[in-house]
Amino acid sequence: MLEQIDLSKSIDKKEYEEITDDLKIKLGELQRKAWKMEIPIIIVFEGWHAAGMTDVINRFLMPLNPMGFELYTTGEPCVKEMKKPLLWRFWTKIPKKGSIAIFDRSWYRRAIIEHFVKGMHENDMEKCLNGMKFFERQLTDDGYLIIKFFLHVSQERQRERFESIRKKNLPLFLVEEEGKNYLDNYDEYFHLIERSIEITDTHQAPWTIVEAEDLRFATAKVMAEFVKTLEEKIEQKENENEMAHSHGNTNCAIPGLNSSVLKNVDLTKSISIKEYRKKRKNYQKRLVNLQYELFKQKKPVMIVFEGWDAAGKGGDIRRLVEKLNPRLYRVVPIGAPSDYELSHHYLWRFYNEIPEAGHTAIYDRSWYGRILVERVEDLCGRQEWKRAYREINEFEETLSNYGMIIIKFWLHIDKDEQLRRFEEREKTAHKKWKITPDDWRNRDMWSLYEGAVDEMLHRTSTTYAPWTIVESNNKHYSRIKVLETVVERLEKELGINDE
């Protein structure tokens, strides 16, 4: 792909000004239009070291309103970033609707460089590139526009520019170690880069190769390509809006599937208070050691709690963390998204909350809200929650490939038990705040939820992130089953044989 490129292209100063004077005005206009239409835009600049990226980017920025873009320079990861999956650094930086995020080097360069670094988690290149395709497709599915540029220069030209930077005695970050390495191993990198571009040159997020021997030509091409692509996107979105209007709202909830996992759950299971105390003590003690072992082995853990209102999520979580070190775990309660969160892809806020290596995050409700409450209450479009099963599986697969241990609980009670607990809460002074009109409303939609839960358990129970259904009519039984499941799973993952 790169070898066929004709690198001799250039334009003179007069041509450049003629072309770009017009493009600059258009750039500003389109930025304002995208802002109004709430189109989020991601621009990726990749390329050889010393390909002139600094100049091209600065010229590209001049006509843009700084209110609407953010430039991210991607360099070596800091300690915090090294404790998270590669894509975390970029997921957390995706723009909100209407804004532009510009990446000066991106996930591509990091993947290629870190591929060669020993001890990095993600040096399986195939899996890594797949994760990127997931990432980009999930964003474009959600309405994001992704524009990817590769600035291409010959090896000779690169060497020349390098020398001139060196002579000017500019600061090190322009010719840092990684850069020199990049240059010295041109052939090796060339192959990897070419392959990465081929694999990720997708329909949704195609690459544009920019001939960058002449920086005026490169700048003009980048501007023109941006204008063209954004104009197309705007036109497409305008058509979509019309379509949506003429066809009306197709949003509706579908009834529960025929096969049911929930129907077969035995809710009579219980445990004596004596056995409960004994087991609880035992598991909590083992869990303290497991927590330190996770830290030593640098393994991150995500524990998800979903379940009916009043099924005992809070109580189960409290018993789980009671003896733990608060520096190593975090309880993350997930409520309705804020406006700011709503203006991003819905997975964005969950990427912001993933635990770092050696730490545990415990979710009181989670990203499954997309296919539970948001589905049942029509809070998102039918196409959106339909798509979410795949997105969630991809999300968990990507994390699991990185080394994340994922444990998911569905706390199950029946409708009578829920009623008993609601009434008890209303009677007890310091528990009354827990019960709200929402709870009664959700209860009325029990059978719709039942259908959604069944589909969720079927479609998102995977080898890397299986669901555990917890029979929770008996609170003590529920707490022990949670403790037991976590302890046994962690002992298995850590290769510990306790008994």
Next chain:
Amino acid sequence: MLEQIDLSKSIDKKEYEEITDDLKIKLGELQRKAWKMEIPIIIVFEGWHAAGMTDVINRFLMPLNPMGFELYTTGEPCVKEMKKPLLWRFWTKIPKKGSIAIFDRSWYRRAIIEHFVKGMHENDMEKCLNGMKFFERQLTDDGYLIIKFFLHVSQERQRERFESIRKKNLPLFLVEEEGKNYLDNYDEYFHLIERSIEITDTHQAPWTIVEAEDLRFATAKVMAEFVKTLEEKIEQKENENEMAHSHGNTNCAIPGLNSSVLKNVDLTKSISIKEYRKKRKNYQKRLVNLQYELFKQKKPVMIVFEGWDAAGKGGDIRRLVEKLNPRLYRVVPIGAPSDYELSHHYLWRFYNEIPEAGHTAIYDRSWYGRILVERVEDLCGRQEWKRAYREINEFEETLSNYGMIIIKFWLHIDKDEQLRRFEEREKTAHKKWKITPDDWRNRDMWSLYEGAVDEMLHRTSTTYAPWTIVESNNKHYSRIKVLETVVERLEKELGINDE
């Protein structure tokens, strides 16, 4: 202060349960009440290493709703944090209204440790402690509740606990290098800690020394102290609300002062196009080198642009950055705060935007909005903007002590020139978006703004952060004066003699 403490205090298990059962329910109730009343709370835990902080904190957290608090463990700074002033790490973590931020070690411990570290910017302890007093007073002035605990144990007890941690072979972060050092230099630290506590034991944010030889006693004392202090704060706020109602709204704008800086500005200043081109080229070239020199010397720069609507802020900024490396500068446009920003201290969002060492941030409007638009438009209370002059000076002084270079411009035009520019914008297709009804409305309040600007220029022009008034009726003159001021100031700060 610490030496007088009786460390023999303890309670048995039964007493502990009796006391805390009641406190736990109260804790939950008060948390919900503070949430509703929008009281933000900061809890600081300091103390000797191995003082049992982990246990005390985890027990304290159990009765709290995780939705409303965040625990921050303060350890050694990461690379990014080392490029910012010490307090930046904490300013960015202050809770929003109604929430609780709990700091497991805080600015105190970091200041004491980093005091001994060579090459850290802030090892002048007096200035550092003063900065902390500013920080805490600014927050409490704004309605924050700050509760500070120091967990005290004897040196012998500390040594014992250390040994037992070592024997259990727990992970390193519990007995890291810094901790050992802390223990080995007990006497030296003891003195510094005692002095820090004395200096910062203020009326607004007093210290509570907690006897922590017995962890049950310590936990109960922490809970009880929290309950007592929060109850007082709630009562105080309820009274304030009543007062506010009975006295009505005292919010009003005051007229301009008699003495005027603006009246004496000579707006006829101009420059020929030929001279403009020549000077611009010269200054832009020098600025490129200065930018790299700043990076080498790791000096951060903040450049503030304030001025009348249509005074040319955007154009001046564009000429300033036109030739620069976009990796080293950032234009930060400041608009109306979001709801999320409004739920924090108003300086919070500006702390989030300070540049790291070696980088430059250019503000298109700034924190001065507090004493300009927010004052004139009654967007904040009279007490709030009155207080802001001091807060802003303290903010800039703290940053300047850290090594920040602060340059501030007021772009001045007269009312006729503004009218000409407004009309021109309305006539030009691709400039029309720049003019909004707000601009015309602001224009009607010209004289109110004039008073506010005059007071701002008088009261916030300091030796460490002086204002430069830029005569901007002539655009070319304005651009050159900005370039010249920045270049000359930076050359002076960097010790460069260009001509």
